[in-house]
Amino acid sequence: MTMASMRGQSTRWGRAAVLAAAGGFALAAALYAPGAQAQKYPITSGQRATAQQVAQRGVPLSELAPNAPDKYVVKRGDTLWRISGLYLKRPWRWPELWGMNLQSIRNPHLIYPGQTLYLIKDGGYARLATNPEGDIETVRATPRVRTESLADTALPTLDPQAIEPFLEEPLIVDEETLANAPHIVATTEERVLMAEGNRIYARGPADAPLLLGPGKPRYFRIYRDGKPLQDPETGEILGYEAHYLGKAELLRSETPGTAGTEQTPAADPIPATLQLGQTKEEVRAGDRLLPAPQREFLNFTPRAPQVPVDARVVSVYGSAALANAAQNQVIAINRGRRDGMESGQVLAILSQGARIVDKADPDRPMVQLPNERNGLGMVFRTFERVSYVLILEIHAPVRIGDKLTQPQ
Template sequence: MLTSAPRRCAGVVGLSALLLLGATPVQAQPAPKFPVASGQRTTAQQVASQGVPLSALAPNAPDEYTVRRGDTLWGISGLFLRSPWRWPELWGMNLADIRNPHLIYPGQRLFLERVGDRALLRARRGVDGAPTETVRVSPRNRVEMLGTGPLPTLDPRLIEPFLAEPLVVDDDTFQRAPRIVALADQSRVLVAKGDRAYARGPADAPLLKAAGLPTDFRVFRTATPLKDPVSGEILGYEGQYVGQAELARGESEAQQEVHAVRYQPARSPTAGELSPEPASTEPERTVMPVPATVDITRSKEEMRPGDRLLPEPPREFRSYVPHAPDSPLEARVVLVHGSSVRYAGQNQIVVINKGLRDGVEHGHVLTLLSAGARMVDKTDQARTRIQLPDERNGVAMVFRLFDRVAYALVMEISQPVQVGDKLVGPY
């Protein structure tokens, strides 16, 4: 189970302590109760009663495996099954021993049992990782590292930056976002963590500090358009994350007195000509906007005037249980993440042209296809142009969603992925 937050990505982390036998045991905190989808439970219950066919096992599936710190559910699934995304089946294979699929701990021993043409996976360490047998110890001191929390679905380090940093919005939202207009230190052109800057919102939505209004912001630079490789439509704009800021003072107005001297013509007593003379020296009042004050609390890159501020979204804890879409789904790669990167390999991030409005969910697993080449059939006297079929190239899993696009992690790959490659339901 992997949980995530905008500022940090964390698997469910348990206690790590040294236990000296003979002393009072350290009590670990109870694990959170994570939800199990009805479809996942149904699949698991079916498999729990009959196992899986031997053909579904990985070629070198081990007879026994001890869960280690640093393992992931995806990796363990890949040890036993040909398709790691069929994770509910792995859970179902030991449903009697592990009641919650999200609670698999380091130290548990998994045993693969083959019965006829079916296979079952058993855990020999009780429910949710709790020992069930009496352990006899000699009267000497022993040191043991207590097990950590449940395993994450995948390595959180791979997706951590993308849980908080990229932001996809429409162009109007980005253009109307408050912007940095000046720096406190006028001798500088860039600011970083610990510095102060000034910002303004649009005329009809100034940046104010009041109850119920946001005070924490992410700072983004010029947005990059995400273009659908099939239709050419702009699906949204991805802001370049540069840091975070906290609102210290909201926008206001200042009245300033301007001494304007008006003149009226007067006749010169000598030449008889007209010459100006003061008519009034009363001060005039003018209203000038005062920008909001923001303090830079985090910087990935130095910030500058023109960068945009968007409110920090509420913290979310999200599970990533790999599963297939319920209905047919076809998507295309819109963007490969990385500096000047054209191709994506394993453990890299891609953006696809389907999102919430298309029914995409967190944890959806999709098969990556390499587009077949277009070529001339030289064996045909007519030199007919042909399209070779698409070939399976790997697997990607969706971990972040927006309305019209989604971010996916490339879990397995044979050939590099590029913009325009197709994704479909897993097989």
């Protein structure tokens, strides 16, 4: 180890010691452990402003969940969504939880397994801290310790694995994008259906052949068809949902054909060679290739939208035949980036009230039943006019046409 690196570590752990002396040793270790500083997560200015206001005194006791523990040891596999729901009646209000522990936990994403959270109550308000005193003088009775796993509580769960398969799959395109995309011609064995590990041959359009080289895409996603997404309110086509099949890597460029002359015979075009990666369904000739998007960090920290939302369910992802969606399934809604939708926004799902005949009335008029709260969903991927929502919790199946709005 060099002297410079030793001095760097000494500086980091010296600052950690100061935090530890203030009662935040666990946090200090997390903040100044090697590599911890590279973990940066986006926090909006609005969220920070809300947290700064709340941090002065915490949240009213009436906002706490009925069984909010006085002490909780963070366990591996816990998420901010679970912990927020453990302490708050409305778990999507994560800025309040962040504000509650602002002095000890500068960023809620740094809460980690083994860390102990203490609920400090004072003057009708509550906040979290990483030391029993909470940096304020508070007389506390024997704490009620909650030791069971968060998985045993009836709280909404936001497991990254639940949305990981959908981060790259849904794709909204216009009508011509797939039609003009490179298409699969055949496989090495001329199979009709292909699977992972097979080599496939594909050709691009005449003005955009599949070529290896600097600035050229090498990794592709494979899609089929393009299901139109129709707005249930206006009937307008919002875009076309390409059906995701799998991944492929370009191994060899395609060679265009040449016209024959008196001296040389004509040469047929030679398609590009690709190798199939992980596939979700069998791939066949005629399927289309689109460049794989760069993987970007997406902030899935749950929060309520800061603008009014009035959205409708357009479709259930995965099959054109599905009309109802269950928990942990993905739905498309008729609001997108242009409407202020962002990844991480939590929406209330309302079941659409039926229109029925009032048989007790002699005139037998038609009556519109009100919409009823059915559950919660979270936006995790947005396009210009469409967003995808993961259903976190529901009481009854979600149907096309159901309403989504900001939670209350």
